[in-house]
Ligand SMILES: [Fe+2]
């Protein structure tokens with residue numbers, strides 16, 4: 001399958017798994033495309049055409065024309081210059097690798113990361129938080145993320161890929177949507193006597209089991225093994241990056257008892273303690289691997305000869 005086709009398929013799969021639902025996303029894309037047609041001069045010159053069909057600003061092809069034939073992808077959670085050199089060495093040693101599948105965004109996908117964050121408002125709404133409260137808090141957090149990433153050296157990986165002639169694409173929120181849906185359905189919707197039972201249920205999932213055996217199990221960062229979970233939500237699994245700390249109070253008031261998260265900043269732990277919300281930090285790499293695996297399972301149905309080389313935190317588990 002051609003790179004562009006493979007990437008477009010990944011975006012479509014991401015939309016189907018999106019907490020906002022396909023209808024709402026298509027409406028937004030249509031609006032953007034209509035607005036884009038009216039742009040002139042400087043605004044037209046700087047407009048990112050990708051935004052008219054791909055709702056995920058943190059996912060895009062960062063190197064390649066799209067016309068490259070892809071059978072084997074090197075898949076990693078973080079692929080930066082060292083991993084590009086690794087791919088180059090592997091190719092030198094005779095391994096066939098047609099492209100890099102990068103999870104955490106690089107290049108423009110990183111520069112535009114904060115633009116996927118408004119979907120967090122919809123994730124909050126699913127817990128019962130009123131839309132006006134969530135919307136009021138997301139914008140300042142988006143501005144902070146934008147400013148902090150703005151200072152980064154954004155295009156190092158992209159340049160390494162160009163020089164080494166490795167087609168590469170970032171696929172971030174589409175796969176995070178898949179793992180979010182998986183956790184909501186397979187973990188959050190079930191009944192548990194206590195948090196310990198949730199840890200056990202998470203650890204039974206192959207990716208988490210693999211990481212637990214290597215010393216990176218899911219852990220309780222607020223609450224105790226014997227504590228009762230209340231209502232469980234995986235609100236920290238998709239939406240670009242962690243939400244504002246103030247989301248904790250909103251969720252507590254909305255009746256959320258336990259939050260599952262890929263990673264929890266210290267400030268968030270403090271807020272969880274203040275508002276009596278249990279928090280489980282599931283292994284970050286296991287969580288991202290699970291999302292990528294669900295994506296690869298779906299892509300594998302479209303491209304029967306899709307081979308995977310696991311690098312940088314990713315482990316392949318087929319379902
Ligand atoms: Fe992720």
Ligand SMILES: [Fe+2]
Nearest residue numbers: 104262284288
């Ligand atoms: Fe991640």
